[in-house]
Amino acid sequence: MKPDRSPRPSTPTGRPAPGQALPLATLLEHTAHAVAAVRAGRSLTDALADCPPAARPGCQALSFHVMKHLGGAQAARAALVPRQPPAEVEALLLCALALLWPDGEPPYGEHTLVDQTVRCARQRTPAQAGFINAVLRRFLRERAALVPRLEQSDPVARFQHPRWWIARVRQDWPQQAEALLAANQVHAPMALRVNARHGDASRYLAELAGIDLPAIAAGEHAVVLDRAVPVDRLPGFAEGRVSVQDLSAQRAALLVLGQGDERLPEGARVLDACSAPGGKTAHLLELATLDLTALDADASRLERVAGTLQRLQLHARLQAADAGDVERWWDGQPFDAILLDAPCSASGIVRRHPDARWLRRPGDIPELARLQARLLDRLWPLLRPGGRLIYATCSIFKAEGEDQVEAFLQRTVDAERRNAPGHLLPLVDNSIGSSAAGVGDGFYYARLDKRT
Known part of the structure; x- marks a missing residue:
């Protein structure tokens, strides 16, 4: 949303008159x-x-x-x-x-x-x-x-961007560095996730067309709008038929659940270890009936998860706890699957959070990498033999993605890497329809299975 270009007069109290914008x-x-x-x-x-x-x-x-x-x-x-x-x-x-x-x-x-x-x-x-x-x-x-x-x-x-940030992008992605930095200067598309319990992308596109909101399908339940609009303009938003979620973030639930012979069974025990604000938690429950525990270290942020699930009429076991402090919250029963969407630099979502580049400091990256490693090591024993852990970050920095997973595999003898996207860059070659409209955020995904 862009503010009105010309200032408007205010009332003597300093407040705008009815129908007038603030000066x-x-x-x-x-x-x-x-x-x-x-x-x-x-x-x-x-x-x-x-x-x-x-x-x-x-x-x-x-x-x-x-x-x-x-x-x-x-x-x-x-x-x-x-x-x-x-x-x-x-x-x-x-x-x-x-x-x-x-x-x-x-x-x-x-x-x-x-x-x-x-x-x-x-x-x-x-x-x-x-x-x-x-x-x-x-x-x-x-x-x-x-x-x-x-x-x-x-x-x-x-x-x-800060000088150190530019240097890190150039080090990690020498061929794409300038394109990645430029990508952070454009508006991110507004992507939607259609609730699988209520419909699919094709049906929702027809509803959008009926109210003159052009969009494209970007998967069975994913839609990208031509232009961003307030959520109250989205048909069925209040009733839980649709949510706002980036395309790259929508891959998490699909990786956790698997497909074909590898799909998790109904009632599988799943942990969403860093769940706030709840989009991935909700997506999992839209797609399957699960025994799902949603953790977050911040109790106030966990309230957002509760609000999201309430709007969508879904249920999960919510618990405010540090995922790495296992002794304080785990009941001793192993999980069939774990989603670790770990705290990170947010270097992949700068289009949506343009302040992230100015908030971070060079020393934050190794500190975050240590936190991510701790969470991997602490959560791995909670996974049953044959289970899977999906490690995710909304980062394009290799220290928080590929380097992190390679180090984990070297120190974890019963971990086996399976097929997953790896680093997703917010560029046109990571898009639906080869256009900027379908470009997802920068993300990293790895699937790690525990050997039986």
Whole structure:
């Protein structure tokens, strides 16, 4: 969703009149708060939760744009203002510079944006309003020459990712590195999962066509919309007939259940070890009748799993616990299958979470790899002989995917690798119909069977 391009007048109370959008200056104030929170190490999702409901849609749209152009904005600020300004001033300045960065579809006219940024500054930091005005007007005067120079000299400005992140992508995927970095700058498609208990993709496509929502089928129960819409526009969403879930994420349940002679029997005992927010848990239960335990270390996030299952009228055993702290939650009965969708860098879902690249630090990757290894080692003994463990991460970094699984196989004598996708990259060759519309998120999947 993109905010209205022109600011609207507000009532004397500062609230928008009925039918009117919030002034851009107000949205910029909330956006600057959110950007400052991300730079301080807080997720954008959490920061946006603090935003007043009336401002949240516009603030989210602006914040996403800023996150996608923050590398260039930081480089421009350093070039124009070598001495770092106070945090609250810098956050607003970075927002404006990111929104003024050359882009195919700028969210506002440049003069409107400068005017409203200065108006916001007069409210936030009155003494700095003139300084911000001067910096932004200088950027507009010098932009045509400054931006190409920054992009040529600074990969952070060129690729809009931290330097260490760029280096890791180049190391792991030397042939696809620039395409992967560019892919994070485009909008992710809105993919749906049709509840198998209520229908399939072909029937749901007909419903969508009836309300003028063009879409394509991407599997028996998967649909990709031509354009994103609010979930309340989706036929049957409230009744649990459809859910929003990325195409790559939809592979998890299929890998856990297997097919043909390898399909899990009805009533199989299954563990979803890191289940929040519940999409994969629900998909498993839509496709089969299972004795399913859904764990998550965060009790508040587990409430989202409960809400998802309630909407879909499905049932699982929910337990708030650290999956690796087995003695505290396991009843001693082995599982037929385990899904370990492990905590990771989220480097494969940056299109949907553009703040992830700025939140992570180089030291996070080895720390996450240690956590993933611990979970693999702790959960493996819970699997019955002949059972399967599906290891998944929403990451394109090999340290969290292929390298992790190879190390596990070397230290685990009764583990056998079976067919699974491995690394899925968010590029056109990982798509339905060879178009950007069907490109799934970056993911990694491995299937590990326990020898009998």
